[in-house]
Amino acid sequence: MQNFSFYSPTYFSFGKDAENNAGTLVKRFGGTKVLIHYGGGSVVCSGLLDRVKQSLEKENIPYAELGGVKPNPRSGLVYEGIELCRKEHINFVLAVGGGSTIDSSKAIAAGAVYDGDFWDFYCGKPIEKSLGVGTVLTIAAAGSEGSSGSVITKEEGMLKRGAGGDAMLPKFGILNPALTQTLPAYQTACGIADIIAHLYERYLTNTPEVEVTDRLIEALMLTMIHEGPRVIADPDNYDARANIMWAGMMAHNNSCGVGRSQDWNSHQIEHELSALYDCAHGAGLAVTMPAVFRYVMKHDVMRFAQVAVRVWGCQMDFTHPEVTAKEGIERLRSFLISIGMPKNFAELGAKEEDIPKLADMACNVNGEDGKLYGFVTLNEEDCIKIYQAMV
Amino acid sequence: MQNFSFYSPTYFSFGKDAENNAGTLVKRFGGTKVLIHYGGGSVVCSGLLDRVKQSLEKENIPYAELGGVKPNPRSGLVYEGIELCRKEHINFVLAVGGGSTIDSSKAIAAGAVYDGDFWDFYCGKPIEKSLGVGTVLTIAAAGSEGSSGSVITKEEGMLKRGAGGDAMLPKFGILNPALTQTLPAYQTACGIADIIAHLYERYLTNTPEVEVTDRLIEALMLTMIHEGPRVIADPDNYDARANIMWAGMMAHNNSCGVGRSQDWNSHQIEHELSALYDCAHGAGLAVTMPAVFRYVMKHDVMRFAQVAVRVWGCQMDFTHPEVTAKEGIERLRSFLISIGMPKNFAELGAKEEDIPKLADMACNVNGEDGKLYGFVTLNEEDCIKIYQAMV
Numbered sequence: 154m155q156n157f158s159f160y161s162p163t164y165f166s167f168g169k170d171a172e173n174n175a176g177t178l179v180k181r182f183g184g185t186k187v188l189i190h191y192g193g194g195s196v197v198c199s200g201l202l203d204r205v206k207q208s209l210e211k212e213n214i215p216y217a218e219l220g221g222v223k224p225n226p227r228s229g230l231v232y233e234g235i236e237l238c239r240k241e242h243i244n245f246v247l248a249v250g251g252g253s254t255i256d257s258s259k260a261i262a263a264g265a266v267y268d269g270d271f272w273d274f275y276c277g278k279p280i281e282k283s284l285g286v287g288t289v290l291t292i293a294a295a296g297s298e299g300s301s302g303s304v305i306t307k308e309e310g311m312l313k314r315g316a317g318g319d320a321m322l323p324k325f326g327i328l329n330p331a332l333t334q335t336l337p338a339y340q341t342a343c344g345i346a347d348i349i350a351h352l353y354e355r356y357l358t359n360t361p362e363v364e365v366t367d368r369l370i371e372a373l374m375l376t377m378i379h380e381g382p383r384v385i386a387d388p389d390n391y392d393a394r395a396n397i398m399w400a401g402m403m404a405h406n407n408s409c410g411v412g413r414s415q416d417w418n419s420h421q422i423e424h425e426l427s428a429l430y431d432c433a434h435g436a437g438l439a440v441t442m443p444a445v446f447r448y449v450m451k452h453d454v455m456r457f458a459q460v461a462v463r464v465w466g467c468q469m470d471f472t473h474p475e476v477t478a479k480e481g482i483e484r485l486r487s488f489l490i491s492i493g494m495p496k497n498f499a500e501l502g503a504k505e506e507d508i509p510k511l512a513d514m515a516c517n518v519n520g521e522d523g524k525l526y527g528f529v530t531l532n533e534e535d536c537i538k539i540y541q542a543m544v
Numbered sequence: 545m546q547n548f549s550f551y552s553p554t555y556f557s558f559g560k561d562a563e564n565n566a567g568t569l570v571k572r573f574g575g576t577k578v579l580i581h582y583g584g585g586s587v588v589c590s591g592l593l594d595r596v597k598q599s600l601e602k603e604n605i606p607y608a609e610l611g612g613v614k615p616n617p618r619s620g621l622v623y624e625g626i627e628l629c630r631k632e633h634i635n636f637v638l639a640v641g642g643g644s645t646i647d648s649s650k651a652i653a654a655g656a657v658y659d660g661d662f663w664d665f666y667c668g669k670p671i672e673k674s675l676g677v678g679t680v681l682t683i684a685a686a687g688s689e690g691s692s693g694s695v696i697t698k699e700e701g702m703l704k705r706g707a708g709g710d711a712m713l714p715k716f717g718i719l720n721p722a723l724t725q726t727l728p729a730y731q732t733a734c735g736i737a738d739i740i741a742h743l744y745e746r747y748l749t750n751t752p753e754v755e756v757t758d759r760l761i762e763a764l765m766l767t768m769i770h771e772g773p774r775v776i777a778d779p780d781n782y783d784a785r786a787n788i789m790w791a792g793m794m795a796h797n798n799s800c801g802v803g804r805s806q807d808w809n810s811h812q813i814e815h816e817l818s819a820l821y822d823c824a825h826g827a828g829l830a831v832t833m834p835a836v837f838r839y840v841m842k843h844d845v846m847r848f849a850q851v852a853v854r855v856w857g858c859q860m861d862f863t864h865p866e867v868t869a870k871e872g873i874e875r876l877r878s879f880l881i882s883i884g885m886p887k888n889f890a891e892l893g894a895k896e897e898d899i900p901k902l903a904d905m906a907c908n909v910n911g912e913d914g915k916l917y918g919f920v921t922l923n924e925e926d927c928i929k930i931y932q933a934m935v
Contacts, residue, residue, distance in 0.1 A: 154559075154721075154782075154783055154786040154787065154790075155559070156558060156559025156560060156562070157556075157558050157559060158555065158556060158557050158558065159555075159556040159558065160555045160556070161552060161553075162552075162553035162555075164549065164550075164551045164553075165548075165549060165550040165551070166549050167547060167548050167549065167550065167802065167803065168545075168546070168547025168548060168803075169547060171547065330545075361783070362783035362784075362786075362787070363787070364767050364770050364771060364787045365763075365764070365767045365771075365787040365788075365790050365791045365794070366790075368763035368764070368766050368767050369760060369763045369764070369794070371763060372756075372759035372760045372762060372763035373756070373759070373760070375759050376755050376756045376759050379755050380755060380756075391545075392545055392752070392753035392754075393753075395545040395753075395803065396545065396753070396754070396755045396756040397756075399545075399756050399757075399802065399803070400756045403756070403760070403799065408794065408799060411558065411790070412558065412559075412786065412790070
């Protein structure tokens with residue numbers, strides 16, 4: 154096992170009506186003037202935004218508002234939020250929404266106290282301080298509620314990049330599974346795909362002897378396989394929603410990813426798809442993962458066989474482990490299709506003729522030295538082959 | 545799933561030589577004058593205490609020292625520590641040792657800023673504030689490095705009681721698996737038994753539909769079953785030590801116990817054994833658990849069958865699930881014996897004639913209304929039968 158540090162100081166309030174604790178929690182974590190940041194639509198229509206406001210008002214905490222966050226959140230709105238925070242002397246950002254809203258809130262909170270362009274953080278500058286961030290989560294997916302990371306897309310060139318650091322860890326997370334019951338099935342499924350991807354990206358390691366984290370990742374995968382179809386079949390199943398919501402947080406606060414090298418090449422390859430076609434990140438991952446895994450499988454057949462047996466219930470073929478390994482990947486693919494995820498470029502809205510451009514962006518714009526470093530090091534040619542396998 | 549809150553803000557520095565970060569971490573978490581609290585013997589002889597001191601000196605942090613913590617830590621030393629902290633204007637307690645040292649440190653840190661008898665906290669008074677506590681862990685067992693709890697024994701009457709609350713959560717934990725390599729095999733095995741008990745106490749729930757936490761607990765149990773025998777056979781196996789150490793923390797920071805009723809009756813019943821005979825807590829649990837589980841098994845046969853199949857590798861007997869359930873308990877018992885744990889009263893140093901006294905203490909002194917509330921509610925008569933089954 155590698156040396157590591159682990160820090161997950163976020164306070165979680167989980168369960169029915171938990172959003173009514175927003176005011177108390179903002180107060181507990183030092184917020185005295187709040188920016189409520191959200192997307193729009195459902196958060197407003199469902200009355201959630203009003204309940205959050207009432208909770209703040211009950212604690213006499215003044216607030217400003219900024220809606221309009223879109224999936225694959227943009228830098229333009231972040232700049233707007235930063236200016237608003239400065240103008241209104243805001244010291245706490247409350248995200249009401251999903252991963253995009255939380256990521257946008259983290260960017261605003263870090264940018265508001267930085268004497269420069271917030272985009273610097275997304276080009277590698279360490280984040281030293283930030284306003285406090287709290288979240289009221291409306292979809293189990295990105296895990297941003299418990300992570301130190303944020304992904305923002307810059308409009309010029311549609312560059313999708315990540316930033317992170319302890320200063321970005323949310324102070325609290327309000328997780329009410331009932332809030333996710335009104336999600337369209339497709340979005341629920343995208344969330345499931347995203348959570349499963351966070352688990353695979355950690356599972357694909359080159360570090361030997363990491364049984365504890367292997368087992369924890371497998372536990373969360375098994376949970377998703379059990380609960381995913383239940384929630385798709387019965388969107389009002391609170392318990393299934395609750396299990397998925399906690400799994401989604403645990404999948405990405407890194408408690409099950411410590412002490413081991415991780416992959417993240419599926420994310421790198423997918424990022425170009427959602428940046429270019431504005432498709433849902435989870436849907437992109439559902440198409441990307443099987444293609445990447447088939448391509449890199451030979452690098453460590455026994456690792457893929459292990460997940461096939463322990464998670465996907467395959468019988469081990471001791472004479473031909475590669476058969477078992479491959480079967481596990483096919484079961485993952487079938488599972489993702491069964492919950493309504495796209496299976497290829499066409500269903501995703503991606504175009505074959507863009508493949509050279511996608512591979513170029515993945516390797517030469519977002520990669521390092523023209524390469525993607527992960528479980529297996531991939532170059533532009535590798536990426537072209539992987540994208541082609543998705544067609 | 546039940547509503548819950550979860551808070552685990554402890555910063556973990558994990559790996560080889562991590563103890564050299566003690567000074568930096570004390571500084572990061574606001575310590576300016578430190579009490580180093582420890583047991584004795586190995587911490588001193590191994591040079592660990594010196595390395596910790598050097599790390600503090602490097603950051604120019606002055607310190608006082610208080611050694612002498614014993615297993616099942618006593619209130620007498622806590623009073624001494626509190627007085628020392630007040631006299632020396634100490635604002636941070638650094639525990640160098642195992643669960644006993646950490647629990648004693650937590651008691652001192654809370655007591656030092658409380659205008660009254662610290663024992664009040666162990667009689668149910670909420671803990672509102674505390675000095676900061678950091679830990680340098682030397683045995684994977686109690687999980688106190690990531691928990692909000694502390695157990696102290698009061699000399700008068702040998703009362704063993706617990707206290708807890710967010711204020712008791714350690715600021716940081718230094719976990720270097722190499723520090724546990726010099727432990728005698730018996731102590732290592734006691735730690736393994738303790739960790740497994742923390743998992744079973746959470747597994748035995750009456751809350752339905754908690755798949756995610758079931759799976760996470762099973763993951764940690766599987767890790768212990770895999771790594772336990774490896775570390776007993778080869779004490780210098782760093783990776784096996786590392787997997788156990790992280791599992792021990794995760795088993796008790798409650799990330800896998802949220803949203804569900806828990807048991808803790810094995811702990812209640814064991815506490816009287818270690819209080820009366822001063823035996824190792826883990827050894828007491830190894831004898832107690834199988835006896836308790838056999839006694840309560842009929843309350844939820846399918847839960848015991850589930851752990852038997854998923855964790856202990858039993859084949860499910862679909863016609864007679866109770867056969868599978870019982871087989872799982874027997875496999876647990878065999879496992880504990882195989883790593884060197886005692887199997888009965890005699891090996892533990894406990895006496896059959898004390899059973900009425902043990903049951904009386906468990907139910908009427910430490911229980912509520914003469915009962916132990918957990919997975920199954922147990923009265924004095926139940927406890928007598930359980931203790932008798934351990935003979």
